[in-house]
Structures are given as C-alpha cells and as structure tokens.
Amino acid sequence: xxxxSKGSTQTVAPAExxxxxxxxxxxKEKSWADKTLRPTxxxxxxxxxxxxxVSGYPIQRLYTPADLTGWDPDRDLGFPGEPPxxxxxxxxxxxxxxxxxxxxxxxxxxxxxNQRFRYLLSQGQTGLSTAFDLPTLMGYDSDHPLSEGEVGKxxxxxxxxxxxxxxxDKIPLANVTTSMTINSPAAVIWAMYxxxxxxxxxxxxxxxxxxxxxxxxxxxAQKEYIYPxxxxxxxxxxxxxxxxxxxxxxxxxxxSGYHIRxxxxxxxxxxxxxxxxxxxxxxxGMRRGLDVDEFVPQLSFxxxxxxxxxxxxxxxxxxxxxxxxxxxxxxxxxxxxxWALRFHTQTAGCSLTAQQPYNNVVRTAIxxxxxxxxxTQSLHTNSLDEAWALPTEFAATIALRTQQIIAHETGxxxxxxxxxxxxxxETLTNEVERGAWDYIEKxxxxxxxxxxxxxxxxxxxxxxASYRYQVAVDKKEKIIVGVNDxxxxxxxxxxxxIDETVAVRQGERLRKLRAERSSDEVARRLNALRKAAQGxxxxxxxxxxxxxxxxxxxxxxxxxxxxxxxxxEIAIT
Amino acid sequence: MPEKKIRVLxxxxxxxxxxxxxxxxxxxxxDAGMEVIYTGLxxxxxxxxxxxxxxxxxxxxxxxxxxxxxxxxxxxxxxLHDKGMNDVTVVLGGIIPxxxxxxxxxxxxxxxxxxxxxxxxxxxxxxxxxxx
Numbered sequence: 001x002x003x004x005s006k007g008s009t010q011t012v013a014p015a016e017x018x019x020x021x022x023x024x025x026x027x028k029e030k031s032w033a034d035k036t037l038r039p040t041x042x043x044x045x046x047x048x049x050x051x052x053x054v055s056g057y058p059i060q061r062l063y064t065p066a067d068l069t070g071w072d073p074d075r076d077l078g079f080p081g082e083p084p085x086x087x088x089x090x091x092x093x094x095x096x097x098x099x100x101x102x103x104x105x106x107x108x109x110x111x112x113x114n115q116r117f118r119y120l121l122s123q124g125q126t127g128l129s130t131a132f133d134l135p136t137l138m139g140y141d142s143d144h145p146l147s148e149g150e151v152g153k154x155x156x157x158x159x160x161x162x163x164x165x166x167x168x169d170k171i172p173l174a175n176v177t178t179s180m181t182i183n184s185p186a187a188v189i190w191a192m193y194x195x196x197x198x199x200x201x202x203x204x205x206x207x208x209x210x211x212x213x214x215x216x217x218x219x220x221a222q223k224e225y226i227y228p229x230x231x232x233x234x235x236x237x238x239x240x241x242x243x244x245x246x247x248x249x250x251x252x253x254x255x256s257g258y259h260i261r262x263x264x265x266x267x268x269x270x271x272x273x274x275x276x277x278x279x280x281x282x283x284x285g286m287r288r289g290l291d292v293d294e295f296v297p298q299l300s301f302x303x304x305x306x307x308x309x310x311x312x313x314x315x316x317x318x319x320x321x322x323x324x325x326x327x328x329x330x331x332x333x334x335x336x337x338x339w340a341l342r343f344h345t346q347t348a349g350c351s352l353t354a355q356q357p358y359n360n361v362v363r364t365a366i367x368x369x370x371x372x373x374x375x376t377q378s379l380h381t382n383s384l385d386e387a388w389a390l391p392t393e394f395a396a397t398i399a400l401r402t403q404q405i406i407a408h409e410t411g412x413x414x415x416x417x418x419x420x421x422x423x424x425x426e427t428l429t430n431e432v433e434r435g436a437w438d439y440i441e442k443x444x445x446x447x448x449x450x451x452x453x454x455x456x457x458x459x460x461x462x463x464x465a466s467y468r469y470q471v472a473v474d475k476k477e478k479i480i481v482g483v484n485d486x487x488x489x490x491x492x493x494x495x496x497x498i499d500e501t502v503a504v505r506q507g508e509r510l511r512k513l514r515a516e517r518s519s520d521e522v523a524r525r526l527n528a529l530r531k532a533a534q535g536x537x538x539x540x541x542x543x544x545x546x547x548x549x550x551x552x553x554x555x556x557x558x559x560x561x562x563x564x565x566x567x568x569e570i571a572i573t
Numbered sequence: 574m575p576e577k578k579i580r581v582l583x584x585x586x587x588x589x590x591x592x593x594x595x596x597x598x599x600x601x602x603x604d605a606g607m608e609v610i611y612t613g614l615x616x617x618x619x620x621x622x623x624x625x626x627x628x629x630x631x632x633x634x635x636x637x638x639x640x641x642x643x644x645x646x647x648x649x650x651x652x653l654h655d656k657g658m659n660d661v662t663v664v665l666g667g668i669i670p671x672x673x674x675x676x677x678x679x680x681x682x683x684x685x686x687x688x689x690x691x692x693x694x695x696x697x698x699x700x701x702x703x704x705x
Contacts, residue, residue, distance in 0.1 A: 154589070388668065
C-alpha cells in the first residue's frame, strides 16, 4: 500500500460483517470480538477502512460458521462429479487427468503459425488453440482494403481453405484437439477445419475441439461482429444442429466471459452475462426444435482468471452451480452431460503491465493457480510480453512452463477442490452466485440477452465498472505494482515484430488461388449459399460446399452480408 | 466570459473492437471539462480526418491495440495535412512497441500514451499543449 492510503485509514469498530444481517456469531466468536479483536483495533487500526476485491466487492475481516448459517454441505457443496458440481465436474478431477494445457497462438501467415503449433506440441502442450488476425475475425480477405496494416498482426491470416491446409500441415487432427477463436465467421472457419480433417482422413465423429462461435459476447464486449443479432444467432444454431449430427465430440461453442472481463466487467458481471448468454443459446436452440439433451452437452464455457485469487475461485464454483440449476429447473434437462459446466480459462490479459514485464510471470502463475483450484478443464497462461505484442517463443515457453510447474511441482492437483469447506470460499461462492442470479433475472425481465444487448444494458454496466476501476487506480485506491506504485525505469523488451511481408505473401497466395480455382464453380456455390440464406434451411452444408470450391472467407461472408446486412452499434461512452 | 472548451475527437481506427481504453479516455476527458466526440468503432483514416474537420476539433485521440499503428497513423496524418488541419494535436494510446515511437512522432503524432498511463497525465498533456 502507498503511504497516501495509510494516511487516510480510519479506525473501524469491530462490527459484524455488513453483508449478513442475519449473521448469528457463536458465543465464542462474540467473546473473541470483544476480548481480542477490539483492543487490537483500538491500538492498531487496519490498513484500510474497507477491503474489496479487484471487482470492488466487499470482503470481511473473518469468515466463520456464522457466515454459513443454513448452508448444507450435502446440498450446496455435494461431491465432485455430482450435482450441484460445486466441487468439480469429475469425481477425481485433476488426479484423474490434468487440465489441457492449451496455449492460444497465431501470427503471420499460416506457415508461421504452423511452425509455432508444432513447437508448442513438441514442448509438451496438449491441445492447440488458434488466434486469427483481425481481417479473418471480421470476415475480410487479407487483400481487402480494410485489411491494410492488420494482416497477420493479432493472429494468423486465413483467407481460404488453402491457408487452412497449410495451418494444420503435418498436425494430425484425428489426435489433436483444436480450439479456434473465431466468432462472426465461425461457421466458415469451422467448415474449413472440417474440410482439412476430411482430407487427412480423420473421422468427423471422433475429432474433437472447440469453436468459440459466441456472437453474444461480441455485441457485449469484444465487438467483432458482422451481421445483426438475429441472423448471427441463426448461424450459431446452424452449427449446433450440424454438430449434433456430424461431430458429436466437438464443442460447437465456447460461451465466453473472458472478453466481458477484459472489457472491464466485475467478476459477478462476467459470470452473470456469460451464463445468461448460455441460457440464450439454449433457448434459441430449443426454439429451432433441437433436443436440449442432445445439443447442450456440446456447449462449453470460457472464463477469465483475474488477479483476485479467491473471487475467481468462487466464480468458477458458482458457475457450475448456476448452470446445473438452470438446466434442471428451467429446461427440465434429464441428461447429466447437459448439467455439468465444462470450461476453459485464460489468465487476464488486461492485468498484464507493460511496466516491469517480468512481474507478469508472477501474476499469471497466481491467476493460473486460481483456475486450477477452481476446477478448470483447460488453461491458457499469458506470456510476460503481451502488454507489448504477441509473445516471442521465449515468453510463450515460460507461460507453458508455468502450467507444468503448477501441475507437477506444487501439489495442488493432488486433491479435489482443496478449498471446499473454507468459510470464506463457501461464503464468497454463495454471494457471487446470488449476485449473478440478480443480474440473470434482470436480463430475463428485459426479454432475454438479445433484447438486453439491443438496449445496451450489459454494455453500459461493463462501461461503468471499467470506469470505476480506472478511477480507483488513478486515485491509488487500487495498487498495480510497477504502474502506480513501486515504479522503476527499465530497458525495453525484445518483442515479436510482424512485418508487412506477411500481407504481401498473403496477397500473392490469394491471386494464385483465384487464378487456379474454377470461378464458375465458386460462383455457383456462392449463389446457392445466398439463396439458402434468404430461406431458413441450415447454412452449414452450403458453407462447406463453398469452402471446398476454394471460395474465400471474404467471398462467403460477403454473400451472407448481401442477405443479412451488417450491424452497427450505438456507441456508449 | 466562459473559456472555450477544448474539443476532442476520440477515434478507433482499424478493425479492432477493443474499446475499453477509448471509452475510458472519452469519459475522463469529458469529466475534465472537455467536449468529447467519440467516433465509434472501425473508422478509416478518411472517416477520422473528415470527422475532425467537420467537428473542428483541437485534439484527436487515437486508440490502437492491433499493431496497425504504423500503417494507420501516417495515413491519417497525411490526410489531415491535405485538409489543412495542421494545428490539430494528434495523440495515440494503446499497445505500441517502444521501437515504433520515434517514427510515429516523426509523422506528427504529438504523444504516445502506453498502457498504465493515468488519465490525469493525458488531461494534463492536452491542457498544456492547447494552452500554447
């Protein structure tokens, strides 16, 4: 803490925690408060008048059985692998199988990322995760005028099936699970992936991986949307329907709180908006006529791991409990595979500092530990240099090693839900859950998430929280080491630079592709897609056909732009 | 007579949608008494230059996190020059490698604010710069 905040500290009476009016401390606790605590506080006031999480949520001095009045371990905690899944979705959790170490990677052209993928696999990484560049995320080819300056910068540039073939060259898709962070054009990129799998002879029924495909959080937070909500949701449900029939082991969506948190939300908002997004997808799927217990087992989740250790752990535990309750009570699900919330975690990019970047290794390790203790199924740890650029191989290796140290050296994977039964963790889990349900009910009352988004409700809530946090940092009410306290001068890091030759290479590859493919066939298949988009049939088979004729991502997305139109948000500041 | 408010255009050029920083700066500058216009997402340099002329702003604040700054900033600066907006102060915030800073300053970006900058530092910079 800085000296400023020490100076403003006030003595607080040892009152009972404010959060629980019906809290009934034991005689022993009362006696402690009177005889031990009160004289201590009189002599040595606490460092701050109020202690809060990184989200601004109040934290009490001490948690005791009095905070868990009415809490029933059999009902509220249960056992791992059983409802309400507070302790995890598998009975043996990380004793049975460690989480998947899945480092997000992608930069330059397909051959550059292919090389990084093969390096990461050779270093003991157990799954792949693909980052696409901004033109790809927005459904533009690398040679589109709006792509200028952006090709290969934030991820790998993929404009056609030809690029995808290079991306997964010599990587057996039958054995490796791949996550793809793509949203608005998710159906198109997935079709390319399935086409590569088919060419490799991998059985669609057996391949596994995850498509992010979460358009709702794009409108809410990350803002990489193309079409308006209605047709975008149709495309998502098309992939659900296609997945149930053709790729039963593939996660057709990764319902993401990560970006919501990165946009500045609190932990409770991240949890609430993500799960309400999940419920929205379930409802749209049911409206399509899909059977809940057929498609919901293919839905997965993705959360952030921020700095506030216990708040994060409480968030993951509460998430599982909420999902189970919603599936059983709201949708009368009969299949336990629909009840168990499976999730990926990424450490918080927004918590990384450009200043003293090596400190980021420590932040990331602690965040990763929270994800593991919270029962994550897979994990990405950020690299120390990511406040400056995409990671170098050196930085990416340390990030992977961080997970391996947690898995093999710390002992935290030796038991299931190590923190279960902690007065603090159980109370916080209850409170975070309650806070999330309040938001979920508010969004229900607005008519669901699509309606809430159209009214700017989640966007405004996040914006407010993000500004509150910035003000707290500017006033040094929240300390960020190396940024607003403990500041030193440092010399710049060696970082990864992506040059413009990637755009040139991509441009040449596209020119060659357009010259060599059958343009009649491409036109015919794009027309078929356009026509189907005007009707109501599932678009996946048409997209797959177009992809296989080497129609480009931009051409396919344009065909749908012509029918669906594009979306512009009303900017809220 | 009341002092004329400093007019600022906050702009998000390029394809990136990460607008947390742009929105925080817009609000902080407004709280500091400036007149702030936010362009919204995915503005081309042409759109930003036109908006700057139309709104007659004193300052343009760009937010770029995607790595496209070396392409987008020189384009914007040359368009502003063509439109005779030589007095406008252009500042940039976002994920900008230190090695890129000298070239950005050379094309006329007045200041580059890196992650971790306090909003007060940005307000102070603008006040000083516009007072001159």
